[in-house]
Amino acid sequence: MRRSVLQPWIGAETGCDSREALDRWQLERLREAVAYAKTNSPFYREHLREVRPEDIASRDSLSRIPFTTAEQLRAGPQLWLCCGAAQVERIVTLKTSGTTSAPKRVFFRREDQERTVDFFAHGMGELVCPGDRVLILMPGKQPGSVGDLLERGLARAGVQAVQGGPVAGIAACYDLLRASRCSCVVGIPAQVLGLAEYGALLPPSERVRLKSVLLSADAAHPALKRRVGTLMGCEVFDHFGMTEMGFGVAVECSAHQGCHIRENHILVEVVDPETGGPLPDGQTGELVFTTLDRRAMPVLRYRTGDMGLLPPGPCPCGSFIRRMVPRGGRLRDRGRLWALDGVLLDCPGVVDYALEEDGSSLTLLGVRPPELEEAHRRLKQAGIEPVSLTSRAITGFSGTGMQKRTLSERSD
Secondary structure (H helix, E strand, O other), X not given: OOOOOHHHHHHHHHOXXXXXXXXXXXXXXXXXXXXXXXXXXXXXXXXXXXXXXXXXXXXXXXXXXXXXXXXXXXXXXXXXOOOOHHHEEEEEEEOOXXXXXXXXXXXXXXXXXXXXXXXXXXXXXXXXXXXOEEEEEOOOOOOOOHHHHHHHHHHHOOOEEEEOOOOOEHHHHXXXXXXXXXXXXXXXXXHHHHHHHHHHOOOHHHOOOOOEXXXXXXXXXXXXXXXXXXXXXXXXXXXXXXXXXXXXXXXXXXXXXXXXXXXXXXXXXXXXXXOOXXXXXXXXXXXXXXXXXXXXXXXXXXXXXXXXXXXXXXXXXXXXXXXXXXXXXXXXXXXXXXXXXXXHOOOOOOOEEEEOOOOOEEEEEEOOOOOHHHHHHHHHHOOOOOOEEEEEEOOEOOOOOOOOOEHHHOOO
């Protein structure tokens, strides 16, 4: 087992060769980020009025910095800016499904995006080698989109990218995968599982065998990862990304014991979702992110609403770079959908599901209508008994095709 490919890159950028040295380096960058934000951003000038950078002496003193939230970002994203409009390279607008809330807007300068490209160039080294070909099933048409940044990162690593975009039609996408002769796929978990299930229905001579898969843009339950790996005959890796953080946050190594964080750019905490107090390593809570070097729009102690944990101790791969393990779902559903993922996505034929908001009805989605008997048995064992359980076949995905949606939010 090789050590995480991020460690040499992070070590070269920071000059750190130990956990202790990297902790000190991060605190120095954090103090600089606080000072930079207070000086240049109208929002942070007020938000951090009582914060002195020199008072941030350890991770224990992170609580001196007040949290930021999505609501604050929606209320006035332009006030977070630390530069003039002429220096902004890319603006991403994030609309909230099913609500009338104002959208979030995230601003990036060129150097902000270049750091993400660099992370992709090194992080993808876990999955591919120079000369490989990668099919990107993520948004990639717009300059600065996640697919575009990934393609640029792969090019730096000597890897050719094929842009496929999110999976609209499963059969057409599988034909593209076969014709492209790619050995690796990067895509949204439910969509990649749909491709895997479709391929399993084909004659063996028509199936595609991959070297690796990277799942991104939605939390992938271990049950889904196992099925993708089995059906496609390859190693499956996790990536955690978030638009507010510049898309890329952490990528899994070959030990598959959590995703290594790009700690030269991002600091990650886990806090109690009720009290906001820090939680020890190994305990699940709310993920809180801080950018350490963003120029256009620093994001300090941002409450993500996502659940996860920081595993204790070094990774089995031998790296001292911190890891994070997303636990799926948002705080508002209190793990209900993550539990459903564990039951339903382990059922043969199920690639996704739709849940009525009141929890009374479940619809199982598959390339062919999934069998209900096995799903009902497993749901009952888990103590979940919807009033209605149905299934239907799908030929593709609309929008992102992410799992964690109710029927009222879906359009497929």
